[in-house]
Amino acid sequence: MTRYEELPDRSAIARRHFIRTQSIKGGLGIVLSLGYLAIIGGPDWAELLAFAGFVAPIALALAARTRVPLARLEAASLVLFAVLIALLSVLTSGLASPFTFWLVLVPFEGALAGRGRAVAFSGATAALALAAIIVIHASGLLPPSRLPGPLPLWLCVSLLVAIMQASLMAIAAQERHRAADQAAEAGEVRYRFLAENAHDLITRHTADGRIHYASPASARLLGYRPEELIGRTLADFAHPDDAEIALAAFEAAGEGKAASAELRLATKQGGYAWGEFRCRPAGQTGDAMGGIVAVTRDIAERKAYERDLIQARDLAEAASRAKSRFLANMSHELRTPLNAILGFSEVMTHQMFGPLGARYVDYSQLIHESGGHLLGLINSILDMSKIEAGRLKLQPERFDVSEVTVQALRFVSFLAERNGVTLEEAIDPLARHIVADKRAVTQILINLLSNGVKFTPRGGTVRITATLEGYDIELAVADTGVGIDQADLKRLGQPFEQVDSEYTRAKEGTGLGLALVRALTHLHGGTMAIESMVGEGTTVKIRFPQTQTQTADIENQLVAVE
Secondary structure (H helix, E strand, C coil), rough: CCCCCCCCCCCHHHHHHHHHHHHHHHHHHHHHHHHHHHHHCCCHHHHHHHHHHHHHHHHHHHHCCCCCHHHHHHHHHHHHHHHHHHHHHHHHHHHCCCCCHHHHHHHHHHCCCCHHHHHCCCCCCHHHHHHHHHHHHCCCCCCCCCCCCHHHHHHHHHHHHHHHHHHHHHHHHHHHHHHHHHHHHHHHHHHHHHHHCCCCCEEEEEECCEEEEECCCHHHHHCCCCCHHHCCHHHHEECCHHHHHHHHHHHHHCCCCCCCEEEEECCCCCCCCEEEEEEHHHHHCCCCCCEEEEEECCCHHHHHHHHHHHHHHHHHHHHHHHHHHHHHHHHHHHHHHHHHCCCCHHHHHHHCCCCHHHHHHHHHHHHHHHHHHHHHHHHHHHHHHHHCCCCCCCCCEEEHHHHHHHHHHHHHHHHHHHCCCCCEECCHHHHHHEEHHHHHHHHHHHHHHHHHHCCCCCCCCCEEEEECCCCCEEEEEEECCCCHHHHHHHHCCCCCCCCCCCCHHCCCCCCCCCHHHHHHHHHHEEEEEEECCCCCCEEEEEEEEECCCHHHHHHHHHHCCC
16 A cells, blocks of 8 residues: 545534535425415414424525534434424314324434433423423324324324335434444544554554554564564563563553663564564554553664764773873973972072173073973962862861952962063952962962963053852952954863963963863852953952851841941
8 A cells, every 4th residue: 555545524424414414404305395285275473483494494404515613513403303293283173183203203313413411401391392282282282183094094194204204314323323333443543554654653552451453664663574573572672681671661541651761672683673662552542452562762863872872982081091101101201300490590590600791691590480380380280180170179178268369369479560561459348258278279379360460561550359159258359451243252261271462372271260160160059150241341250159157157247237
């Protein structure tokens, strides 16, 4: 099969059947009315009402061609039929009328609607019509009978009309049944088409999980023909470690819940195939047969991709650890000779063992400065490698923020004087005490101040502030330097990342300063934020969360200030 028919519209079929039935009933009513006129003659007002009742189904058939809800039209047809029978019975001897037994046809017509409420409504309507006939008959309000001739003759006519009406109902019921069969067959063809052409394995299971239908995709996924799976369960094919997963999924589906799992299924070739398995009760899909429907998708490619990702991650982590160990070892090996270079160059610069020529003094000073720069770089690399390796342990303590700010300002004061940059400090009295690693906070401030002084032109200002933000201490270093473009802000804080500009290329640096600041801040559980505008300057804010003890100290300070 390469194509399937669309499922028929059941509401449209029901409407067409209603139109056909009402049209036939109306035509039969016209024939009966004309026959009565030919035999009896001109009608009075009561007979005109009866004729109108006979012809009214044609009006209902016309109304059914509009957007009037079919349920309302069916209800109107039932009421009209019951009222017509009651009127004919009253006009023809009441309970003795040959037309009274037509009331039994009303519930049968209601059954054609295919809804339980319609059957109940039609039965109630017929009962009310019969009650009305009884009341009128018992009260003596019956008019003279309009039937000429003997009663048995009209009884035969009534039976003949009832048989015709019943035949119409039987035909309509048969057509509805045929339409339902066609819809079911079309639905089965459609779903079978989808199942047979789906890449996923679709299986149908009994309540205990045994397969009684499998789609052809079983050959592609497992290597088994569909008939080879009949009578077996997916747990029979599952890897021993995954069998419980499959059983639990079917148990959940048996309780009316949808379930899914990833499991390995044995193939006919002897290996295992990864599958994503989903199952649910068949009743949730509108299937009256019950049982459980399962869909199993081949996820071998996804699993292979996940394995590749895990291997790549493991290799990257191993390479990172190896790099960190290498940098730590190399930094340690380089620091030993550098200490000797710095020490001897300082001795020569101060001419401690006798005078030297001016040129040699300058050379010694240059060696000392270059060695100091290299030692700072090595220390930064060593700290970064320790952080990445998780070997840098903080030693939090309570200290005065002004102690570390004065130390940091003193460290960069020589560079600031040489560059013509003014250093400023503003410490909020409420933010004087902080709980953190003192050495780490000092390193953070030195790195930020060094960057600020380095990238601020002569005549600029670098300002360090400490403020209380809620119960957190915020340290900020702001400069009036060249600023940073918004596109470059995202890269800052990554190891060895620097902003590439004509001004920054002229400055020394490795790109580790902000990376260390960010890493040390995160070790404290804090945050780093950078605000910058090109040509206006940069502000870096570091926020340190405080412990409960420090929070209590801050509250005491607030009370003291008040």
